[in-house]
Amino acid sequence: MVTLKEIQTAHETIRSAIDLTPCKYSGYLSRLTGAEIHLKLENLQKTGSFKIRGALNKLHALTPAERRRGVIAASAGNHAQGVARAAQKLGIPATILMPEPTPITKVEATTFSGAEVLLRGDTFDDALRVAQTLAKERGLTMIHPFDDPAVIAGQGTIGLEMFQQLPGLAAVVVPVGGGGLVSGIAVALKTLRPSLRVIGVEAEQAASAMLSRQAGQVVELGGIKTIADGIAVKRIGDLTFDLIERYVDELVTVSDDDIAAAILLYMERIRVVVEGAGAASLAALVSRKVKLNGVCTGVVVSGGNIDVQVVAKIIEKGLVRTHRLLRITVQLLDVPGALGRLSTLLGQLRANILQISHDRLTSDLPLDRAIVDISLDTRNLEHQHEILQALDQAGYAPRRRD
Structure with a gap:
């Protein structure tokens, strides 16, 4: 205990x-x-x-012989960085096992601290099993991330x-x-x-x-x-x-x-x-x-x-969940000025355009039509309803996109 x-x-x-x-x-x-x-x-x-707290305390407790042989750890990221930084500070060689899906930022940060990083398995538990095997094979001290x-x-x-x-x-x-x-x-x-x-x-x-x-x-x-x-x-x-x-x-x-x-x-x-x-x-x-x-x-x-x-x-x-991002698809006539008129209407509705994509080549479209995908910055749910209603009344038949 x-x-x-x-x-x-x-x-x-x-x-x-x-x-x-x-x-x-x-x-x-x-x-x-x-x-x-x-x-x-x-x-x-x-x-x-x-994580550096536990890693430092554990590494300070190692014997001189254990420090010379080095340590090994398995981690989804933070324990890896903690062990790597603590080992670097105390001059102890460190090998770190990380799951293959670990974010690259955590892998790079661990490598930067001087540790040898090996990516193995899909989860922390997979990486832990490999680390335990390597610890026995190489005579390394296992630094468990939590059960120590x-x-x-x-x-x-x-x-x-x-x-x-x-x-x-x-x-x-x-x-x-x-x-x-x-x-x-x-x-x-x-x-x-x-x-x-x-x-x-x-x-x-x-x-x-x-x-x-x-x-x-x-x-x-x-x-x-x-x-x-x-x-x-x-x-x-x-x-x-x-x-x-x-x-x-x-x-x-x-x-x-x-x-x-x-x-x-x-x-x-x-x-x-x-x-x-x-x-x-x-x-x-x-x-x-x-x-x-x-x-x-x-x-x-x-x-x-x-x-x-x-x-x-x-x-x-x-932003989608809090009704501050509205993604819609509309159809409009493929004629000069049509996209400008749509943009003007959205501006009048105080809807800021974040992203817009214009497509006239979709095979099932009539020759005189174009599809426009739009992402809008909105205030709240009521604002979104106002925008959709105005677009519908103007003949754009807007559809929400998930």
């Missing part, structure tokens, strides 16, 4: 090598959720996530910091993948303040902790698919399961749509970039899966390492 004393020792060990990340109050999110929201911004940590007492103690230092930063802290909401983060934070905070409520949040399609709690034993999932790749884990750890059962009050799940909406909310309202796993905690509060009205609540933003292509998709889908 892991104790408060071990977490306090870990903090003394690593504190000079990590950043004391802010715990930022958000009035907007507090009004939106009903809770008193304070964001623990680990996306501002070195390597862009909390030293790693858990390192992650638990976040709990110590939050306790010091927020004297009135009464609840904390934490993302859950393998369980190392929530376990460490829960041990620290529940030992310091037993009345404090600890809530873990999983992705709906990667809910091993919740299913394990329901079954009374660790459950391994089949296929998993979620935009929150940092918590896309088939099986929580044996040690983390025991700690979760002992210290975590509640487990909830959120959908990918909930997570995407939270990512967009962070960008638009808080002006911070957050990855899927890091947005899970806020997603649970905004979707009302967790209700903490009036309670001083710490929301752990675990990381900000998100692929820009994913960001682009999330922004587009979020």
Whole structure:
């Protein structure tokens, strides 16, 4: 098991090598959720996530012989960067196994820190099995991303910091993948303040902790698919399961749509970039899966390492969902000035054209007609209805595009 004393020792060990990340109050999110929201911004940590804490603590505990032989780790991205950076700092050779679908930004960041990166398998669990085999073959020390007492103690230092930063802290909401983060934070905070409520949040399609709690034993999932790749884990750890059962009050799940909406909310309202796993905690509060009205609540933003292509998709889908992006197809006469008249009408309707495509060659079109696909910047649902009605009355017969 892991104790408060071990977490306090870990903090003394690593504190000079990590950043004391802010715990930022958000009035907007507090009004939106009903809770008193304070964001623990680990996306501002070195390597862009909390993972360097556990990695540093574990590597400091290695013997000189283990350091010379080197270490190996498996990760969906953030643990990889944490181990690579910690190993580089301590002069330890590092080999990192990552799933093949890992975003290129995380692969490049890990390589940049001096580690040897091998892409194997479709999921974290596939990469982990390969790493375990290579560890035995090469005599390397395995740095597990979550099911290790030293790693858990390192992650638990976040709990110590939050306790010091927020004297009135009464609840904390934490993302859950393998369980190392929530376990460490829960041990620290529940030992310091037993009345404090600890809530873990999983992705709906990667809910091993919740299913394990329901079954009374660790459950391994089949296929998993979620935009929150940092918590896309088939099986929580044996040690983390025991700690979760002992210290975590509640487990909830959120959908990918909930997570995407939270990512967009962070960008638009808080002006911070957050990855899927890091947005899970806020997603649970905004979707009302967790209700903490009036309670001083710490929301752990675990990381900000998100692929820009994913960001682009999330922004587009979020704009569609909130009725600020309207994509339509219209037909018009293929004559000079027709496109200009359409543009003028849209301008009068205060609809900003983001993208437009003009096609007169589609085989089933009459010779005197053209198809126009348009993406419009709109204010809200009522504005969209106004635009569609005006286009219809003008004879354009608009059709929405998904």
